[in-house]
Amino acid sequence: MSVLTLVIEGQDVAGPAGRTILQVARENGVAIPTLCHLEGLSDVGACRLCMVEVEGQRKLLPACVTTIEEGMQVTVNSDRLTAYRRRIVELLFTERNHVCSVCVADRNCELQDLSVEFGVTHFDLPQLHPKATVDATHERFGIDHNRCILCTRCVRVCDEVEGAHTWDVMGRGTEARIITDLGTPWGQSATCTSCGKCVQVCPTGALFEKGRSVGEARRRRPYLPYLVAREGRAR
């Protein structure tokens, strides 16, 4: 396998062809904010938080799905990138109904953490206040669409690790919703094995274990790479 050399945030780095900018950056201690990316799952480039500047390219590129190239010059932090990332966080908050003070994921939420990291103290954009439902038909879990940011981690873990493929995305734009089994209630799903993996990987309060109240969500995520490695599918 050929080894490529490139520059990330002024640092000379190297990595095997086929690696993403995100992987090589992290291996070399350069942090890039992410939300839809999760170690152990495939990448889809859904959230755009990991956008970086690549010299010679007018467009910003998502680090999680862009593979490295020889001689690349990558900028991870700039005023422009910070402004876009802050705006993305704001868009995610205002698109659904986020009420941290009464949310199961309060103080345990990757979106909330990002709002602090990017200094989002209020929203300049109007909140959309969409009508969003809660499906509590599953015996042990629930999905609150008010908090979903459509990262599709649940879709991918259920498909790629559990092998059940219960989740999918239906609709477009602000109407898009994740669904179970072609839109039937979760509790009636014929494919769901009730393994709980989707609940563990959800970055927000959208997927939750029943019986947990405000701020009581607990996520066990480090197990994912182990599961993937055990199945011999480490990437």
Add this chain to the structure above:
Amino acid sequence: MTAKPRLATIWLDGCSGCHMSLLDMDERLLEITERADIVFGALVDVKEFPENVDVTLVEGAVSSEDDLRKILEVRRNTRILVSLGDCAVTSNVPGMRNPIGPGPILERAYIENVTLHPQLPGPLVPRLLPLSRPVHAVVKVDVFVPGCPPSADLIHSVLDDLISGRMPVTAGVTCFG
């Protein structure tokens, strides 16, 4: 000697938690009252919002016609307006009615769930606006202090900055919820 800064607090559609957090400053309240004149608020027996206020802390969202009238008056008479707490900053819990609308919410609370004399609030109760909105959706806000409620330490440091003539920086030190 220059006059002390004139400080006010007001409470719109909130639960009073932010004011409780303000009281949680304990003895530091005394220090604040020595350095500033508190001219309006829950602890001051003044009915009309005064003129020439330097700093006003607003708790709560703008949810009713009465909230709207108050906040317009406060803004007219305030130099630095501070949105205090998540209800003021995002509309928070009061805003949870926004996808549903005021009509069905009133029905539910005053008719459907009531067994004894179900009736909608009369003309003495301020009418709800179609949406419960953050303060900055209605008037210009100068400082945002998210938190539900913001801690007493945070409120103290914000007040300390403002009374000393500095603009407080809340980005990165506090979060929603």
